[in-house]
Amino acid sequence: MKWKERISLAIFICLVMFAAVLVLDIQMSRATSHGSGRFVPMHGRVQHKSFQRRYLQKIQSGQIVNNSSERMELGKSVQKNNDADEHHDETNQLPNPLPDVAAIRKSLNAQIRTKLVKPENEEYFRRRDSFQVLLDFADEAEILGQAKKKKKRRDPTLGAVLGYEMNSNSSVWDKYHLSITKGELYPEDGDYIEELVDEMNGSPIVNISQKAGGTQLKLVVEFPSQRYALFKPMRFPREQETLPNHFYFTDFERHNAEIAAFHLDRILGFRRAPPVVGRVLNMTSEIYALADTELLKTFFISPANNLCFHGRCGYYCDTAHAICGNPDMLEGSLAAFLPDKEIAPRKTWRHPWRRSYHKRRKAQWEEDDHYCDIIREISPYNAGRRLPDLVDMAILDFLMGNMDRHHYETIRAFGNDSVPIHLDHGRGFGRPKHDEISILAPLYQCCIVRRTTLATLLRFEFGSKRLSQILRASLSRDPVQPILWDPHYEALDRRVGIVLDVIKECIDKNDPADVLVGYSSWKKGR
Missing domain, CATH: 1.10.246 (Serum Albumin; Chain A, Domain 1)
Structure with a gap:
């Protein structure tokens, strides 16, 4: 055997022996670690x-x-x-x-x-520790939702101020219109609101016309006895988000946002948004057959053989953005009209925190952190309820992501004590993954909020049910439910925590009595 062959054979034998020793060592160590003879x-x-x-x-x-x-x-x-x-x-x-x-x-x-039984986990305790200072400004019963409702005298109603009286024959529309007060559109125990919602959903329609003005298509629906509601048609499915390249003032309006806003406003305890309900209309018999002449001119048959119309408005009222039946049915929202302006005139106010509605320019408040100091010197924001009311409105808008708040209305009969009416929420609930903090500018620039509003938010954060659960249950009663895409419910709970963070920062920097409206009287009554 040649010397090269001998060297190759020796190397091969060494490798075989090394592999055998390695396998035996591994097997012995594993047997030892288990304490048994079984591998x-x-x-x-x-x-x-x-x-x-x-x-x-x-x-x-x-x-x-x-x-x-x-x-x-x-x-x-x-x-x-x-x-x-x-x-x-x-x-x-x-x-x-x-x-x-x-x-x-x-x-x-x-x-x-x-x-x-209770959400005693790390995240829960983290939130509780973070907001411990806020928990000192609410009763435990308020946070747990067990506070006894005190019977308080209601403010004079619109009917009483205007000299109209209700009787047993008054319709639910009369009860709604004449029961409005300076602080709310309807009382917490107003059972007639549910009747009104049912009536809007089930009453026959006698006429349809397009609402004048506005940037997008809206229809005025007339019911028997000259009762009116505003119809916003469905354009997109629930999961359609705001297009990333759209400005807030060119975003599409969503009918389901109007429905959800009414329920959210009521759950927050504001009751300043008119009742809204979802309804499905027949394009042929309930819209085309009843439409006025101007609206009829915009009807056409689509290539898919569906009946469509587009109306006339500032945005999206053309053939490319037409409203079509599916195939002959159209879903939308119906918002009850407020009392006629001839009976109960309203005043329109420019919102102090109105955006610029311009592609490049910003509003003054967006660049001046001390902007609220200017507003506090102007009537009616220098005294009374108006400034805390606008903060409540900002919290409502932030929770649903509504950046489109340029004007608001009040009822003249109540003067400057009239609550701002929460109208036009069609551009809410568009971006569930984005929290637009600038909507809270009235809160973080003025550092003022009602103590009762804080207590309500704390109940949603630490009570037995989160805001998302309560809103989901409320919306489940609407005829066109489900109303919201699931990510919007997650966004609501997240945004409650953000609002509490802002309030906490205000209290850390200021005297609680200067931040919380109604704090002093609450403290005395404890």
Whole structure:
């Protein structure tokens, strides 16, 4: 044998011996680590540990176990189940490489049920610690939603101020119009609002015309006895977001935003938005057959053989943006008209925090952090309820992402004590993943908010139900539900926390009595 062959054979023998020693060493170490003569496949252990890590991070309702002692207890429980599985494998021919998830879940549920009655997790305590200073300005019963409602005398109604009296024959429309006060459009216990909503949804339509003015198409719907509602047609599905290249003043209006805004306004306790309900109309028999001459001129048959119309307005009233039946039905929102202006005149005010409505220019308040100092010197913002009312309006707008607030209206009969009416929310609920902080400018520039508004927000943050849950339940009663895309509910809860952060910063920098309207009287009455 040549010397080259001898060297090759020697190297091969060495490699074989090295591999045999390495395998024997690995097998011995694994046997020793398990304390038994049975070898466990490595891939099985990796899968189990991966499962254990994933499972210990979750529990049945999706809540997180953050406490280290709870993790140890859960880990012991899972390990017991693992030991039982190993014993089971030795006595059966078909071993189960993973523990029984259902069995573990059942055993863990009994151990942790009492710990999960309340949202006692790390995020909950983080929020509570962060807003601890705010919790001092609300009663526990208010936060838990258990506060007893005090019977307070209602302000004079519009009917009383104007000299109109209601009787047993008064319609729900009369009750709505004549029960308006300086602080709200309807009382908290106003059952007739539900009747009014049902009537708008079910009453026959006698005439339809286009509302004059405005940037987008709106229809005036007439019911019997000269009752009117504003109809905004559906343009897009619920999940359609604001187009990224659209300015706030060119965004499409959404009918479902009007519906959701009415419910949100009522849940917040403001009750300053007119009642709104969803309804599906027949394009042929309820719109085309009843439309006035001007609206009829814009009807046409689309290439898909659907009946369409576009009306006349500043934006999106052309063939490319026509409203079409699907195939002959059209969904929309109906908002009840306020009392006729000839009976109850209204005053239109330019909103102090109005945006520029320009592609390049900004409004003064967007560049001047001390802008509120100027506003506080101007009537009616220098005294009375108007400035806190605008802060309430800003909070409502922020929660639904509405940047389109250029004017507001009040009822002249109540003078400067009239609450601003919450109208026109069609551009809300457009960007659930974006929080437009500038909407809260009246709050963070003036650092003023009602204590009762703060208590309401704290109830949504720490009470038994979040704002998203309450709004979802309320909207579920609307005829065209579901009203909102799910990400909008998530945005609501997130934005409640942001508003509380802004209020907390104001209180940290100022005397609470200067920030919270009604704080002094609340403190005395405790």
